[in-house]
Amino acid sequence: MPRFFVEPYQIEEVSHRIHITGGDVNHIKNVLRMQGGEELWVSGGGEKEYFCTIEEASENEILCHIQYAQTPSYELPGKIVLFQCLPKGDKMEWIIQKAVELGASEIVPVAARRCVVRLDVKKAEKKVSRWQQIAEGAAKQSRRMKVPKIHSVQSFQDALLLWEGLDVKLFPYELAQGMAKTREAFAKIQRGNTIGIFIGPEGGFEEEEVQAALAKGAQVITLGKRILRTETAGLAVLSVLMFQLEEE
Numbered sequence: 001m002p003r004f005f006v007e008p009y010q011i012e013e014v015s016h017r018i019h020i021t022g023g024d025v026n027h028i029k030n031v032l033r034m035q036g037g038e039e040l041w042v043s044g045g046g047e048k049e050y051f052c053t054i055e056e057a058s059e060n061e062i063l064c065h066i067q068y069a070q071t072p073s074y075e076l077p078g079k080i081v082l083f084q085c086l087p088k089g090d091k092m093e094w095i096i097q098k099a100v101e102l103g104a105s106e107i108v109p110v111a112a113r114r115c116v117v118r119l120d121v122k123k124a125e126k127k128v129s130r131w132q133q134i135a136e137g138a139a140k141q142s143r144r145m146k147v148p149k150i151h152s153v154q155s156f157q158d159a160l161l162l163w164e165g166l167d168v169k170l171f172p173y174e175l176a177q178g179m180a181k182t183r184e185a186f187a188k189i190q191r192g193n194t195i196g197i198f199i200g201p202e203g204g205f206e207e208e209e210v211q212a213a214l215a216k217g218a219q220v221i222t223l224g225k226r227i228l229r230t231e232t233a234g235l236a237v238l239s240v241l242m243f244q245l246e247e248e
Contacts, residue, residue: 001039001040001041002028002032002034002040002041002140003040003041003043003049003140003143004020004024004028004040004041004042004043005042005043005044005045005136005139005140005146005147006018006019006020006021006042006043006044007044007045008044008045008046010044011042011044011050011066013066016065016066017055017063017064017065017066018042018050018052018064019061019062019063019064020042020061020062020063020064021061021062024062025057025059025060025061025062028040028054028057028062029057029062034054034057035054035057036053036054036055036056036057037053037054038053038054039051039052039053039067040053040054040064042064043144043145043146045145045146045147046145046146047071047073047145048069048070048071049069049070049071049072049145050064050066050067050069051066051067051068051069051070052064052065052067053065053067072145073247074143074144074145075103075144075145076103076105076241076242076245076246077191077192077245077247078189078190078191078192078193078194078195078241078245079105079106079166079193079195080104080105080106080195080196080197080238081104081105081106081107081108081162081166081194081195081196081197082095082099082104082106082107082108082197082199082234082238083108083110083159083162083163083196083197083198083199084099084107084108084109084199084230084234085109085110085111085112085115085199085200085201085230086109086110086111086112086115086116086117086119086153086201087117087201087202087230087231088116088117088202091230091231092109092127092131093130093131093134094231095107095231095234095235096131096134096135096138096150097134097135097137097138098138098235099148099234099235099238100134100135100138100139100144100148101138101141101142102235102238102239102242103238103242103245104148104238105148105149106148106149106150106151107131107135107148107149107150107151108151108154108162108163109127109128109131109150109151109152109153109154110153110155110156110159110198111153111154111155111156112156112200112201112205112206112209113156113206113209114200114201114202114203114204114205114206115201115202115203116201116202116203119153124153125152127153128150128151128152128153131150132147132149132150135147135148135149135150156209156212157212159198160212160213160216163196163198163216164216164217165194166194166195166196167193167194167195168185168188168189168193168194168195168196168219169195169196169198169213169216169218169219170185170195170196170197170198170218170219170221171198171210171213171214171218171219171220171221172197172198172199172200172220172221172222172228172233172237173200173205173220173221173222174200174204176220176221176222178222179222179224181221181222182221182222182223185219185221186240186241186244189241189244189245191245191247195241197234197237197238198213198218199230199233199234199237200230200233201230202229202230223237
């Protein structure tokens, strides 16, 4: 069943109505071709989701009638922020889509020194807007309760400032050894923790970047004896966290 996101002010619980506006109006009317009486789910980014039927459809708004609300707890019990160094080509779109499906709360694109991709301000803004749309689409598909935020592209140093206040800071590094230490790091993570995952670019991290991350409390971990691509590494960590944090 289709799912849509609105701002909290668009939900009128007292009158049992939700107002859907913006680009979703065209999607509902002209792509899905939904009509009055058809059913859909709506989330306002909180703990509730609303089962609705379409009441009216105008040029700029879909008016929905709330049949009932529920609190399904689809979100992971913790905040996971993926710090992803910019990959080549369109890989970032795929990474964002899958990271949202696996439960990431926020995604921070990072311009590390060895990143092949270099974005000027205008290109970066356009990319981030596109990535946010992809995040919303993935959130709808995977039945998320909220749309993860895609941050503006950050320098490596600025990204470290963003992850400074997180409870857990995981830093997969191809030169790291000792799977026992990695298992120990994961075992200490608890539900409710705020967790950062810092994934390097195709060329890997420079030593200065590794030392800067360590100075900010990074836990260097290994993901095994195989070298994972940048688009694989973050998803591998997210998969482990999903199974570890998922509630019954």
